[in-house]
Amino acid sequence: MKWLQIHITVDQAQVGFTETLLSSLGAVSVTLDDAENQDLLEPLPGETPLWNTVVVTGIYAQDDEEEIDVIALEAFIQAQMPGVHLRTEFLEDQVWERSWMDYYEPIQIGEKYWIVPEWLEPPEADAVNIRLDPGLAFGTGNHASTFLCLQWLGQTDVKNKVVIDYGCGSGILGVAALLLGARKVYATDIDPQAVLATRQNAELNGVSENLYVDLPEAFHQIIKGTPADVLVANILAGPLMSLADEFATLIRPKGEFALAGVIEEQVADVSQAYAGSFEITAVAKRDENWCRISGYRKAAPESE
Template identity: 30%
Template sequence: MNWLEVKVSLKREASEAAANFLIERGSPGISLEDPRAVSTIEEDDLINLQVNSKDELVSVAGYFPLEDSCLDPVISELEKFLKNLKKSGIDPGDCLLALKIVKEEDWAHSWKKYYDTVKVTDRLVINPSWINYQPDFNEIVIEMDPGMAFGSGTHPTTMMCLQALDEQDMEGKTVFDLGCGTGILSIAAAKLGAGRVIAVDNDYLAVKVTKENCRLNLVGSVVEVYRGNLPAFLWENKELPEGDILLANLSSELIIKIVPDILRLCKNEGIIILSGIIRERLAEVKERVLEEGLNVFEEGLNKERLDKKGLNIEEINFEGEWVSLLVKKQKL
């Protein structure tokens, strides 16, 4: 099968909306390029050439089967969507849209050149499965074969989750990984000592890749992988256990939507790690958290409790335009 790569370069603040749009239209995965690494695109591929070179651009690409007869509506809807973003208060800038045919056999290997071994913390290391890496005695190596799913471990939102996980006491804990992508966080939790990990994603390819990566890392007996939409999956599976640690590396919009469900799943004195939040939407996420009766602790400020109940946001971490929150559920 051949794929059509639909890539849009636009301002950072609009990248999350563009990624969500492409996924909702059927792209099985999303690739994101650092704005400083956006490459020159051949003029023949361009649909809209009105680009301000002074703007810092993020490139978001989705992939669609070339044989799909519904491609024309997807492209026209994307163009219309980008034009209408300003009405929603999001400025995409002067967007550049490019199309490229990607052969299945080319895709299967060409993306590998962008990955290398990454040392996340003093002991956590992410290593592409095709690279022979010799770990130090204290290192925990996570072998990854990212495929087309989002979450190779090098994205800032994933890195912040891994760093937060490495600081927790994981021994025997029950962990939820909501939006598991390639399974990188689930595998890390298992290798750090979790007793049970429940991984969920709505993307069939992400579920497939997560299962394969769990087998590759010999944690298949610890990690359970499910396909389902959030929050519906949580509503439909009332028998799910409470979690000691909940990971939600998702879009800001989805995090805001499922905060009550995350709270219900979390044990008293459990930890919730929220990531995937862009700076522009941090205030919205915090406001939603406060609506659930939470205490917010700002980094660097006196950690005096507010007159609230339920949760404390104990850490707010920043990496470029991305934000992660570490929340603790208080015993009531």
């Protein structure tokens, strides 16, 4: 069997209509892809972020006994969406649910410190190898902000310490902390899929007994009154600034922290938001624009 793919490039506002149109024409699946290499991180509550320009792809089964009339299909779509950029291609049959795995390779974070897709063998068997199932949640190590956080954890003494992974995504940072010797990790994310992915990746790496993860409301009930030694948060500049006071209650005095998901132009504003309770000691940059801000919580006033 062959498969026909129809790729339509549209503005964000046209995505819903395009998805509906392709589905109504018998697509067995419809996917969305970035048309302009635009980065997206975790959404804020209630948001469903999309790229500004999106490639909407419909996949159609081409039966050997009944060919699809591609010309007629293209003409119908063009009539519904005049002037739209449309491209078609035929693909040979393959195991689609596993073909995406070909794009992942082990990523070296530091000396004897790797991220390894679960279906591959570690390059160094005796290294700290984070086995990862890249799923729907953000955090595979490929993005600069995730890499910066992993790098910082590898350079920070987390042995026998309590670590918070705030905005955990795939759970990669919390898992890394435990593999690097942390005693306990408390993780949270606003996305239920991220909570599930974190649990699965903790089990995959044999650290689930020492990792607690849940949505923010339950997380805060568990962590209340138990300040952590280390906090890492890989989210976005806006949420990071709004969370500065809350993070001050989650980290013990002299406890270390790292913030990522910040572009270079936002570093000054984020740093200012944390200046009251935190001492910032370093700013690191990767891939030209993505930055990590790190330091420690200042000593608590006597009134605390």
